[in-house]
Amino acid sequence: MTRPTDIIVVPHTHWDREWYEPFQRFRLRLVALLDDVFDRMERDERQRFTLDGQLAAVDDYLEVRPERREQVIALVRAGRLAVGPWQILLDEFLCSGENIVRNLERGLTRSAELGGAMPVGYLPDMFGHIAQMPQLLAGAGLAHACVFRGVPDRVRTHAFAWQAPDGTTVRTEYLPGGYGNAAGLMDDAALVTRRATDLADRLGGWRPEGAGAPTLAMYGTDHAAPAPDAPDLLAAADVDGIRFRLGTLAEYFAAQPTTVDGLPTVRGELRSHARANILPGVISVRAHLKQAMGRAERRVERYAEPLASLWHDPSVQRFLDMAWTRLIDASCHDSVTGCGCDETAEQVAARLAEADQLGRAVCDLVGARLAAAVPRDGYLVFNPSPTARTALVRLDVEAPDGAPVGLAGADGTTVAAQVLDRARTLLADDLVPAVDLPGVLTRVHGRELYGQEVTRWSVSPADATLTFEVARHGDPAFDVEDVRLALADAGRPDHWRVRIVAAPRVTVAALVDVPALGHAAVRPVPLPAGAVLSPDAVTPLAAGAAPVPGPVTVADRSLDNGLLRVDVAEDGTLRLSTPDGVTVDGVGRIVDGGDVGDSYNYAPPTADELVDKPRAVRTVVRHAGPLVAVVDVVREYRWPVAADVDAGSRAVDREAVVVTTRVELRSGERFVRLRVEFDNRCDDHRVRLHLPLPSPGRASYAEGQFAVVERGLTAEGGGGEVPLPTFPASGFVAAGGADGALAVLLTQPTEYELTHSGRELAVTVLRSIGMLSRNRHALRDEPAGPQLPTPSAQCRGERTVELAVLPFRGEWHGAGVTEAAEAYRHEPLAFAGTAQPSVALPARATGLSVTGPGVALTSVRDRQGRVEVRVVAETPTDTGAVIGAGRGVRGAWRADLLGRPGERLSVDADGLVRLPLRAWEIATVQLDLA
Numbered sequence: 001m002t003r004p005t006d007i008i009v010v011p012h013t014h015w016d017r018e019w020y021e022p023f024q025r026f027r028l029r030l031v032a033l034l035d036d037v038f039d040r041m042e043r044d045e046r047q048r049f050t051l052d053g054q055l056a057a058v059d060d061y062l063e064v065r066p067e068r069r070e071q072v073i074a075l076v077r078a079g080r081l082a083v084g085p086w087q088i089l090l091d092e093f094l095c096s097g098e099n100i101v102r103n104l105e106r107g108l109t110r111s112a113e114l115g116g117a118m119p120v121g122y123l124p125d126m127f128g129h130i131a132q133m134p135q136l137l138a139g140a141g142l143a144h145a146c147v148f149r150g151v152p153d154r155v156r157t158h159a160f161a162w163q164a165p166d167g168t169t170v171r172t173e174y175l176p177g178g179y180g181n182a183a184g185l186m187d188d189a190a191l192v193t194r195r196a197t198d199l200a201d202r203l204g205g206w207r208p209e210g211a212g213a214p215t216l217a218m219y220g221t222d223h224a225a226p227a228p229d230a231p232d233l234l235a236a237a238d239v240d241g242i243r244f245r246l247g248t249l250a251e252y253f254a255a256q257p258t259t260v261d262g263l264p265t266v267r268g269e270l271r272s273h274a275r276a277n278i279l280p281g282v283i284s285v286r287a288h289l290k291q292a293m294g295r296a297e298r299r300v301e302r303y304a305e306p307l308a309s310l311w312h313d314p315s316v317q318r319f320l321d322m323a324w325t326r327l328i329d330a331s332c333h334d335s336v337t338g339c340g341c342d343e344t345a346e347q348v349a350a351r352l353a354e355a356d357q358l359g360r361a362v363c364d365l366v367g368a369r370l371a372a373a374v375p376r377d378g379y380l381v382f383n384p385s386p387t388a389r390t391a392l393v394r395l396d397v398e399a400p401d402g403a404p405v406g407l408a409g410a411d412g413t414t415v416a417a418q419v420l421d422r423a424r425t426l427l428a429d430d431l432v433p434a435v436d437l438p439g440v441l442t443r444v445h446g447r448e449l450y451g452q453e454v455t456r457w458s459v460s461p462a463d464a465t466l467t468f469e470v471a472r473h474g475d476p477a478f479d480v481e482d483v484r485l486a487l488a489d490a491g492r493p494d495h496w497r498v499r500i501v502a503a504p505r506v507t508v509a510a511l512v513d514v515p516a517l518g519h520a521a522v523r524p525v526p527l528p529a530g531a532v533l534s535p536d537a538v539t540p541l542a543a544g545a546a547p548v549p550g551p552v553t554v555a556d557r558s559l560d561n562g563l564l565r566v567d568v569a570e571d572g573t574l575r576l577s578t579p580d581g582v583t584v585d586g587v588g589r590i591v592d593g594g595d596v597g598d599s600y601n602y603a604p605p606t607a608d609e610l611v612d613k614p615r616a617v618r619t620v621v622r623h624a625g626p627l628v629a630v631v632d633v634v635r636e637y638r639w640p641v642a643a644d645v646d647a648g649s650r651a652v653d654r655e656a657v658v659v660t661t662r663v664e665l666r667s668g669e670r671f672v673r674l675r676v677e678f679d680n681r682c683d684d685h686r687v688r689l690h691l692p693l694p695s696p697g698r699a700s701y702a703e704g705q706f707a708v709v710e711r712g713l714t715a716e717g718g719g720g721e722v723p724l725p726t727f728p729a730s731g732f733v734a735a736g737g738a739d740g741a742l743a744v745l746l747t748q749p750t751e752y753e754l755t756h757s758g759r760e761l762a763v764t765v766l767r768s769i770g771m772l773s774r775n776r777h778a779l780r781d782e783p784a785g786p787q788l789p790t791p792s793a794q795c796r797g798e799r800t801v802e803l804a805v806l807p808f809r810g811e812w813h814g815a816g817v818t819e820a821a822e823a824y825r826h827e828p829l830a831f832a833g834t835a836q837p838s839v840a841l842p843a844r845a846t847g848l849s850v851t852g853p854g855v856a857l858t859s860v861r862d863r864q865g866r867v868e869v870r871v872v873a874e875t876p877t878d879t880g881a882v883i884g885a886g887r888g889v890r891g892a893w894r895a896d897l898l899g900r901p902g903e904r905l906s907v908d909a910d911g912l913v914r915l916p917l918r919a920w921e922i923a924t925v926q927l928d929l930a
Contacts, residue, residue: 003204004215008247011226012050019334022343046231050082053122076115082248084111093728095331097705121145124179129270135164139897145172150270158206161260165920182217196237274718279600284751284764286338292352294748299359309862310847323358339599342792367831374833378523383514386850397524404527410841417508428500461490471503517847551626582740589690600784606648643684671806687766694740703731720781734812745804846886873917888930
């Protein structure tokens, strides 16, 4: 290593948009800081400033100071102010891969409007980095990355080659000492030279011999501005043979090579604790935020955007843009992480709720337009998956009391349906004084009464009875004034009997064939008495239709669909067994332990007490098949009410907690669905769901952002934080050995650990903590933030976690795990028809199909009149995608990550695009549909 001769000092601030104070209070400080910085820059052309790599800080400032916009543009164009490329500095593991793409896309677009983005993937404070980040940066045209946390110990130089799973490599700058490694350089004018000398010596330890490019020094810290006279102070620094100069990050990287020749290579994710804390507890704290993020992202990415783009509705684009604004804002590394104050968490939850509402509004609007062609007693069913599916749908339909019901499709096929619930038909039966009848009639709003519409009504003077009959769709000619006139002619009894009778309705489950990203219409039809659905067979009733395999049966504490058998043990855990001999016992054990950590890191009490044995267990059969079987396993525990942090132990007092695990097995599915519910009445604890493996595994495989990452049983330490091997997963985590494995299918980012020497998976259900950060932490050397109480992070109240468990044999990528996760995460969506009952059902329609071994769909969106499709090869071997559309493909083009079209692709005689893919390649294709 060699002492540098040219050091570029980068004045900057790291701006946490919201954290230990809520957004607006931080923004007040941001505006004051930037007012001061921009005034200095106007007076002194030597001043430089880098605004933290995120456009959100600029947007937040200009919303308050719009008159400064032209000054900001002038500074960016002059190269004195560096902005972008991100819209916001995200947490990479707690949002979807598509969210990361949209964040980068929006940041680059907004930066261009202000004069241009800093061409660097600046990632200064994220709590580790995803494996595919090099491919994402390169796909957006960025040749450099810049990181702090997560770099492994074997990197001993300031630059290394960071390689994504597909082989894409970017030159990456490591920030030794962090994004504030020169923060105190100019705090005292009398000490600048000495501190500059020390800084040069420290940075020289990271420079290889013969390095000729300048060295980077980051002069700044959290929410702070550089010294007003920084140019003069730096010019006065007298260090022999070393030139110090102010610059932006963009200026520094412009002087660096883009090649990675001779640099050490690091492949995949950066989650080492060796050089800095990566604060893994944020994965599981305030789990409801992670659930809300996963729910809202799916709603927008996999339902709203495909519906709008494939079924011709560009009018909703602004709603989608607003949804993405909220999703990107929520992805900030102090937001969805939950490591801020309670007010911040509340605002993040509200943003995510709005994103979900916007996505649902788009679905409702487009779905209602499609359902306008469906008779009003029917439904239009949308399949969000890019392959045709026989999917279980739950519908609310009219049906005669006690009579069997089926669902008929446009092609004449009728499938039997399983009744799950029957609605009340007598909604009201009241004896009302005659003088109060006018008030009763005011309950009718147009045609609506009790949430339904009036179909018929009658007035019977003989027995003084007024009857309303209601249903989902009423009589357009109904006028409540006619009822008033009829009552006036009926004489004057003292009291009237008022009855409101609903048409018989049932909630049914049925297996419906739906095309890829397309829709199918169904309507209820009565079945003959001999067609009553039984657990013995699941058979379509139309001539020539094939029976559906795998009816679900329930016997005592067992559920079986021919693909998977689930037995409930006496202690409430599950035994899973498959026809090919994979068997595992003890699945679903609940373990409650103490947690005296904080929002950043878990920490058990010195004398921990684990509670994993229930005091009582009972089972309740909710549905007995044959399409869906549901059994509730109800377990009662006695958990300590809190922990004594100072004493390092859990409380003696106990609280009774009932944990209900809903076990659901469907026809045709190889996995069992679980929903764990309980009322959290305790503080300072961690609850985990344990899943023993059929055979031990030496590694886990976790699906995250465009990749499936292999992780071992340990984590690398050394940076002041005990390296617990708890890791994030978003789509699934799989582990096991030669005699069988388990995959846990997920709907949101979740924390897991492979425990007991690879014999068991533990999935965190809840972390209940009361401090943002603790100054004294058993598993971390230094505070991660201010020591502030966060009582809402105890997460009291009803808590629900959903997941599914898939036993399999062989490697995860050859056992259909990715396909199972796709089916589990993306249920079909149903829209009620609104056309006249006499209208025929519209034919099924395919939207877009994407097939190929290991090929996963991540996005379908409108891109200036073309349909843009993004896929990833989630497989360790090269593969290919086959893309088709129901309307036909007229033209196809490859595009980069930002949607800029490139190479034209051929469309074969069948109207299909055949796209070769490298292992782990992310590919974007734009289609011109007929």
